[in-house]
Amino acid sequence: MSQVSLRPMKPSDVPAVANIESDVFESPWSIGVLKEELGAPRRTYVVAEDKSGDLVGYAGVMIVEDDAHVTTIAVVPQMRGRGIATRLMVSLINAVLAAGARHLTLEVRESNAQAQRLYERFGMTTVGRRKNYYLNEDAVVMWATDIDSADYRERLDSIAETTEATV
Numbered sequence: 001m002s003q004v005s006l007r008p009m010k011p012s013d014v015p016a017v018a019n020i021e022s023d024v025f026e027s028p029w030s031i032g033v034l035k036e037e038l039g040a041p042r043r044t045y046v047v048a049e050d051k052s053g054d055l056v057g058y059a060g061v062m063i064v065e066d067d068a069h070v071t072t073i074a075v076v077p078q079m080r081g082r083g084i085a086t087r088l089m090v091s092l093i094n095a096v097l098a099a100g101a102r103h104l105t106l107e108v109r110e111s112n113a114q115a116q117r118l119y120e121r122f123g124m125t126t127v128g129r130r131k132n133y134y135l136n137e138d139a140v141v142m143w144a145t146d147i148d149s150a151d152y153r154e155r156l157d158s159i160a161e162t163t164e165a166t167v
């Protein structure tokens, strides 16, 4: 049995999520922004919690027409490398597919090789760059198209099977 479980983010999770945000990101989202996001339409936010109920990660996505845009994903440093972000991504993608999205996109720092490897496992490829998207760094723009295809469903199920089995 997994020690970490996933569930939808609740408003009462926001302070804990904001703490992780400010530990992990240079320009963290405030409690206000997180609350607004959580209450906005066409959003899915999920958290990962350990057996004692502490939040160890979270991720979110926004859907605009056919496109699902991953807005944030983070795992606390001491719990990384155990497949938690992978499980968060599987959960987000299943949710956006159920909501009718057909493509997946996001921006990531060009220096963030770890995150880029995660996204590549989900079939995302670099299609462009946004100059100085972060204060002093370019963003790489990644896309996975046709995530509603049978091929992509196979990829997702295979990632989910191997990850659930090891975490």
Ligand SMILES: CC(C)(COP(=O)(O)OP(=O)(O)OC[C@H]1O[C@@H](n2cnc3c(N)ncnc32)[C@H](O)[C@@H]1OP(=O)(O)O)[C@@H](O)C(=O)NCCC(=O)NCCS
Residues within 6 Å of the ligand: 024, 073, 074, 075, 076, 079, 080, 081, 082, 083, 084, 085, 086, 087, 107, 108, 109, 112, 114, 115, 117, 118, 166, 167
């Ligand atoms: C990017 C980030 C979310 C990844 O989280 P994570 O939970 O460590 O990710 P995973 O565990 O799913 O995958 C990480 C690695 O662990 C490996 N792994 C997964 N499950 C594993 C397991 N059970 N045992 C051993 N290794 C495992 C994966 O294969 C992957 O290896 P790779 O990097 O060589 O490809 C995390 O590093 C983070 O929070 N970074 C700071 C915030 C950030 O940069 N967010 C992205 C913004 S765009």
